[in-house]
Amino acid sequence: MKELRIIVCAKEIPDPEAPLSDVSVDAEKMEVIVDAPQVISPFDENALEAALRITEDMDSKITVLSMGKKVSDTVLRKTLAAGADELILLEDEAFEKLDSHSIASVLAEAIKKIGEYDLVLTGRQAGDWDSGQVGLLLGEMLALPCISLAREITIEDGNVMVKKSIPEGYELVKARMPALVTVSNEVGELRYISRTKMLKMMRGARSIPSWNREDFFSAPEELLKMGIFELSSPPDMGRDCQILEGATPDEQAGKLAAVFKALR
Amino acid sequence: MNDVLILGEVKEGSLDMKTLELLGAGRKLCGDLGSGLSVVLMGDELSKAVDQVISYGPDKVYKLEHPLLRGFKTDLWVESLEQLCRQINPKVFLMGHSFIGMELGPRLACRLNTRLTTDCIDISIDPEDGVLLRTKPVSGGNAISVFKCPGEPQLATMRGKVFKPAEPAEGNGEIVDMVPEIDESMIRVESMEVVKEEIVALDKADVVVSGGAGLGEEDGFEMLDGLAKALSKSFGNVMIGCSRVAVDKGWISSDHQVGLTGTIISPDIYVAVGISGAIQHLVGMVNSKKIIAINNDPGCNMFKVADYGVVEDFEEIIPALIKKLEELS
Known part of the structure; x- marks a missing residue:
C-alpha cells in the first residue's frame, strides 16, 4: 500500500485554561488580551493525536499546517516532537485576524499546493x-466528503471509517478518501512527550519552512477580517x-455536611 | 415578504420544542425589519410537525419532504437547503446551535458564499443600515463580541435556552410544498450504523458532583460516585459531571462533560471537585444555584465563582464528608 498522507491543521492560541485574572478586554482596540503562554488549540492537539494513532503501523507522512501573521515555531515544534513528519508555517501580514471563511480559503490553497493527501484533520x-x-468550510472548498466530531478514526481499503459523536451516542460512518474529518476531544489527549525529546526538537537546527502569500495564495483581495x-x-x-x-479534614467535612443539610 | 427564515427541527415526527426559541428570536427580527417570518421543516414525514409549527403563527412554512430526508444525512440536507435558499433568497437565516445546525451552518455558508456566526446569544438589526448584528461569547466566554458580516442570507446559529420560546399565535400561515432535487449519488458519507448509548441527561440533574484533572486518575470518580450516592439520600436527581480534561484523559465518557462543548447546566447544587475552572468549563455551570468547590489550590478560578469552598485534597475530604452526611441523615 502506498504511504498514507495526513494533513493536520493546528492553530496557536493563548492558553485557554489561563486563570480569569489573566484575561482582559480592550474594548477600544477590540482585542482580547490574554497574559498567558501560547499553546496549540486543544482540539487541534486531539486531531494530531488521531493522526498519530491512525498511522501507528503504517507507512505514512503527517504534515502539520499552521497559519497566522507570525506563527511561533517553538510552540508548533511540539507537533514534530510528538511524531509529525513535517511542519509548514503559513505566515503573512495579510493573514492576521481573518474570518473563518478566509482562514479556510488560505488553508485550502496551501493544501492544494501540497497536492497529494488522503486525509485532512482539524x-x-x-x-x-x-x-x-x-474544518467544514475547508472540506467544502476542497470538495471533500466532510465528517465532523470524530471520536475514533480508522482506515480500511481507501476508506476512512469514523465513529462520530451524535446526540444519542455515536454513528459509524464511512467515506472514500481523500476526506476531511473534524476531531473531538473523545479521541484522547495528545500523547506524552518526554522532556528530552521536546528540548531536542526546540533546540534542533531543523529549519521549518514558512510560506507567505505569494508562495501559494493568488487572491489576497478576497481575504476578509473578522x-x-x-x-x-x-x-x-x-x-x-x-x-x-x-x-x-474531618472538621472541614463536618462544616460542608452542614451546608448540604441547610440546602436540603 | 418572507425575509427571515428559520430552520425548524423535527424529532420523531413532532416539532422539537427548541424550534420555539428560534421562532421567538426570528419574530423579534421581523419586528425590526418589518418583514415576515418563514420556517423550513425537513424530513420524510412532516404533516404533524407542520400542523404544530403553524399554530405559532409564522407567515410561511416551507415543507421539504422527501424519502431521502429521513434521518439526518448532512450531504442531502445541505444540498436541499442550498436549493431552497437560492430559490427564496432569505435576508436572514437562523438555525439552532444544535448538532444539526453546527453541521449544516458552515457548509451552507460556504456554498452560498456568505458568512456564518455560530453560537449567538443575541441578534438584532443595526437601525443604521439594516444589517444583522450577531452577539457571541468568544475566548471561551472571556469576552462578548458583536459581529457584522457581509453576504446574504445573513446566517447565524443560536445558543439554546437563551431566547424566550414563542407563544402560540393566530395566523393563517401558508404551507409551501417543495421537493428538493436530491438523489443517492449525492451522499458522500455513508452511515453504517447508529449506536445508541446510555446518555446521562445532565440538564435534568438537581445536584451534579463533578470531577476534573485534580482527581489525578480514573479512580477518583469512584469516590465521587460514593459522594453522589450519599447525597442522593437527601436530594433528588444526583448525577456525575466532569471537565473536558477528564474526558481527554479517558477517565469518563463525554456525555458527562460540563462546559462550552459539553452540556450547559444550572442545577440546584454543583459540586466541583479538583476542577480548576477553565473559563470554557465555568460557562457550563456558572448559573448553578449554589456552587461548592473542593480543591487543594486556594488560588484556582473555581473558588471565585463558588459560594462555599474547601481547600484540601479531595481524597481527605470526600470520605470524611460521606461519613458526616450519613451521620446527619
Whole structure:
C-alpha cells in the first residue's frame, strides 16, 4: 500500500485554561488580551493525536499546517516532537485576524499546493474564537466528503471509517478518501512527550519552512477580517466564596455536611 | 415578504420544542425589519410537525419532504437547503446551535458564499443600515463580541435556552410544498450504523458532583460516585459531571462533560471537585444555584465563582464528608 498522507491543521492560541485574572478586554482596540503562554488549540492537539494513532503501523507522512501573521515555531515544534513528519508555517501580514471563511480559503490553497493527501484533520473548534467552522468550510472548498466530531478514526481499503459523536451516542460512518474529518476531544489527549525529546526538537537546527502569500495564495483581495463590531467583557460571574476552615479534614467535612443539610 | 427564515427541527415526527426559541428570536427580527417570518421543516414525514409549527403563527412554512430526508444525512440536507435558499433568497437565516445546525451552518455558508456566526446569544438589526448584528461569547466566554458580516442570507446559529420560546399565535400561515432535487449519488458519507448509548441527561440533574484533572486518575470518580450516592439520600436527581480534561484523559465518557462543548447546566447544587475552572468549563455551570468547590489550590478560578469552598485534597475530604452526611441523615 502506498504511504498514507495526513494533513493536520493546528492553530496557536493563548492558553485557554489561563486563570480569569489573566484575561482582559480592550474594548477600544477590540482585542482580547490574554497574559498567558501560547499553546496549540486543544482540539487541534486531539486531531494530531488521531493522526498519530491512525498511522501507528503504517507507512505514512503527517504534515502539520499552521497559519497566522507570525506563527511561533517553538510552540508548533511540539507537533514534530510528538511524531509529525513535517511542519509548514503559513505566515503573512495579510493573514492576521481573518474570518473563518478566509482562514479556510488560505488553508485550502496551501493544501492544494501540497497536492497529494488522503486525509485532512482539524479540531472541532478553536479554543479562542470557538467558531467551529474552519474544518467544514475547508472540506467544502476542497470538495471533500466532510465528517465532523470524530471520536475514533480508522482506515480500511481507501476508506476512512469514523465513529462520530451524535446526540444519542455515536454513528459509524464511512467515506472514500481523500476526506476531511473534524476531531473531538473523545479521541484522547495528545500523547506524552518526554522532556528530552521536546528540548531536542526546540533546540534542533531543523529549519521549518514558512510560506507567505505569494508562495501559494493568488487572491489576497478576497481575504476578509473578522467583522468585529463591538467587544466587551462578560458580566461578572464572581460570587463571594465562604471558605470552610478547619484544623482537620474531618472538621472541614463536618462544616460542608452542614451546608448540604441547610440546602436540603 | 418572507425575509427571515428559520430552520425548524423535527424529532420523531413532532416539532422539537427548541424550534420555539428560534421562532421567538426570528419574530423579534421581523419586528425590526418589518418583514415576515418563514420556517423550513425537513424530513420524510412532516404533516404533524407542520400542523404544530403553524399554530405559532409564522407567515410561511416551507415543507421539504422527501424519502431521502429521513434521518439526518448532512450531504442531502445541505444540498436541499442550498436549493431552497437560492430559490427564496432569505435576508436572514437562523438555525439552532444544535448538532444539526453546527453541521449544516458552515457548509451552507460556504456554498452560498456568505458568512456564518455560530453560537449567538443575541441578534438584532443595526437601525443604521439594516444589517444583522450577531452577539457571541468568544475566548471561551472571556469576552462578548458583536459581529457584522457581509453576504446574504445573513446566517447565524443560536445558543439554546437563551431566547424566550414563542407563544402560540393566530395566523393563517401558508404551507409551501417543495421537493428538493436530491438523489443517492449525492451522499458522500455513508452511515453504517447508529449506536445508541446510555446518555446521562445532565440538564435534568438537581445536584451534579463533578470531577476534573485534580482527581489525578480514573479512580477518583469512584469516590465521587460514593459522594453522589450519599447525597442522593437527601436530594433528588444526583448525577456525575466532569471537565473536558477528564474526558481527554479517558477517565469518563463525554456525555458527562460540563462546559462550552459539553452540556450547559444550572442545577440546584454543583459540586466541583479538583476542577480548576477553565473559563470554557465555568460557562457550563456558572448559573448553578449554589456552587461548592473542593480543591487543594486556594488560588484556582473555581473558588471565585463558588459560594462555599474547601481547600484540601479531595481524597481527605470526600470520605470524611460521606461519613458526616450519613451521620446527619
